[in-house]
Each structure stands twice: as structure tokens, then as C-alpha cells.
Amino acid sequence: MSRSGRDPNERLRTAKKRTTSSARWLTRQINDPYVKQAKADGYRSRAAYKLIELDEKFDLFKGVTRAVDLGIAPGGWSQVLRLKCPKAKVVGIDLLPTDPIEGVTIFEMDFMADEAPAALEGALEGAPDLVLSDMAANTVGHKQTDHLRTMGLVETAADFAIQYLAPGGTFVAKVFAGGTDTELLGILKRRFTSVKHAKPPASRKGSSEWYVIAKGFKGPVEEKED
Structure with a gap:
């Protein structure tokens, strides 16, 4: 013994x-110093610092009154939102169970489900100023397949942002090495005044994750009459 x-x-x-x-x-x-710091600061995950660092660089939270957290579990990003925007209405969604966060409405459901966008919009009671997506598909070990599956989530998140964001709003999403696919990048550049990629210091050096930051949503496209 x-x-x-x-x-x-x-x-x-x-x-x-x-x-x-x-x-x-x-x-x-x-x-990992970020893991230790997260425990000390009361954050549920080290990912909280990725959002904090992105905000420091891109000023994401200015004027935010409504925000959506796609892939909320375990809740670190929404914790940051509540701290930085205490008066904002925050709604999150994830397939995984997420412990309650004061001031945050959480849906345990698949974001890809047909009824998910309407549920999020209804809970917000208005158009969001900020749509965040830290979603990533479960990996299967095949690099190309994993990339395609995650990009499918990014595209769906971008579709949601373009459909529901308030004019001037911001969309932030996790992508991977190589950044946003060319077609999606083109769409974002047409619909937002600024589109950039960043890898916050809290993102592990060995990780292939990057984030796309699209700011200044131009608003819904007006359909032209024949």
C-alpha cells in the first residue's frame, strides 16, 4: 500500500x-493554464476565454440587447455574455444537456431540427444583435469528412444569422483550418460589411479551429418586383 x-x-x-x-x-x-483560470473565475469551460479574446479584438458586445448561443453546452460562452451584457436577453440551444444559467433560456434540442429557429426567435422576442456558434460536429477520425460535417453546421448557423439578425448585427462561428468555404465566405461578404478570420490565443496551438467574425449585417434582401 x-x-x-x-x-x-x-x-x-x-x-x-x-x-x-x-x-x-x-x-x-x-x-493547461486556461483550464486552471476557468476554474478560478467560475467559468464552465476554457472556451470562455476564446470569446473574451475575440471580443477584445472585435468589440462583439457593444450595444447587444439580444443574443443567440448555438451549441451552448457546457455554457461558458453564455456565462461571458451574461457578464458582458447583463441586460441582454440570451437564448442557447444544444443537443447536450446544459445546467441552468441565470438569465439564459436554454433549449435542449437539435439546432438542425425544423422547429429550432422558430423556438429561438420566439424566446428572444425580437431580432438578435449577435449570433454565436461554437458548434462542431462529432469527429469520425477522417479529416475531410469531419471538416465537411462541421462546415454543414457553420452554413446552417450562417443561414439562421442571415434570416434573423437585426441590421448591424454580428455573426461569429467556429470553422477549421482553411477558414470558411469559398461559397459561404462570398455570401457573408455580400451580407456583412466586414468579414474576418481569427484564432484567439486561448485556442490551442495544435488545434485546427479558427473563427469567422462577420460584422455589420446589411439587413434582409428586398425582393424586386417583376
Whole structure:
């Protein structure tokens, strides 16, 4: 027995059960300063600092009265929203369960479901000034497939933003190495006054994630009469 009262062979057996990737993840979590800071600051995830850093660079929260958090779980981004925009109405959605956050309406449902956009709009009681998407598809280990699946979520989030954002609003979404697909990037550039990509310092260096930041939504397209 060790001085702690635990059998050292038990720890060895437990370690053997871990995959190499999970062991690397655990080591990275233990040594990650952002993980430690998140615990100290009361944030549910280190991802909160990605949003904080993006705001510091792009001034995302100025004048925000309504915001949507797509892929809210575990809730770090909405925690930041509540801190930075305490009077704003915030609505989040995720397939995964998310513990309640004071002042945030949370839907546990698939954002890709037909009824999801209407549910979000109804809870906001008005057009959002800010649409955030930290969504990413579950990976299958095939790089091209994983990229396509995540870009499908980005495109759906962008469609939602373009349909529901208030004029002058902002759309922020997670993308991956290579940035936003050419076709979607073209759409965003036509519909927003500014479109940029950024990798906040809190995003791990080894990660392929980037974020697209589209500001100054030009409003709905007016249909021309024949």
C-alpha cells in the first residue's frame, strides 16, 4: 500500500485502460493554464476565454440587447455574455444537456431540427444583435469528412444569422483550418460589411479551429418586383 492508502498497482491498471489519446488529453488539461483560470473565475469551460479574446479584438458586445448561443453546452460562452451584457436577453440551444444559467433560456434540442429557429426567435422576442456558434460536429477520425460535417453546421448557423439578425448585427462561428468555404465566405461578404478570420490565443496551438467574425449585417434582401 502507498502512503495514501491506495494500491499503486491499481493506478497502473487504471492507466493501462486509458487510450493514448485520452491520456494525452488528461495531461493537457492538467497543465493547461486556461483550464486552471476557468476554474478560478467560475467559468464552465476554457472556451470562455476564446470569446473574451475575440471580443477584445472585435468589440462583439457593444450595444447587444439580444443574443443567440448555438451549441451552448457546457455554457461558458453564455456565462461571458451574461457578464458582458447583463441586460441582454440570451437564448442557447444544444443537443447536450446544459445546467441552468441565470438569465439564459436554454433549449435542449437539435439546432438542425425544423422547429429550432422558430423556438429561438420566439424566446428572444425580437431580432438578435449577435449570433454565436461554437458548434462542431462529432469527429469520425477522417479529416475531410469531419471538416465537411462541421462546415454543414457553420452554413446552417450562417443561414439562421442571415434570416434573423437585426441590421448591424454580428455573426461569429467556429470553422477549421482553411477558414470558411469559398461559397459561404462570398455570401457573408455580400451580407456583412466586414468579414474576418481569427484564432484567439486561448485556442490551442495544435488545434485546427479558427473563427469567422462577420460584422455589420446589411439587413434582409428586398425582393424586386417583376
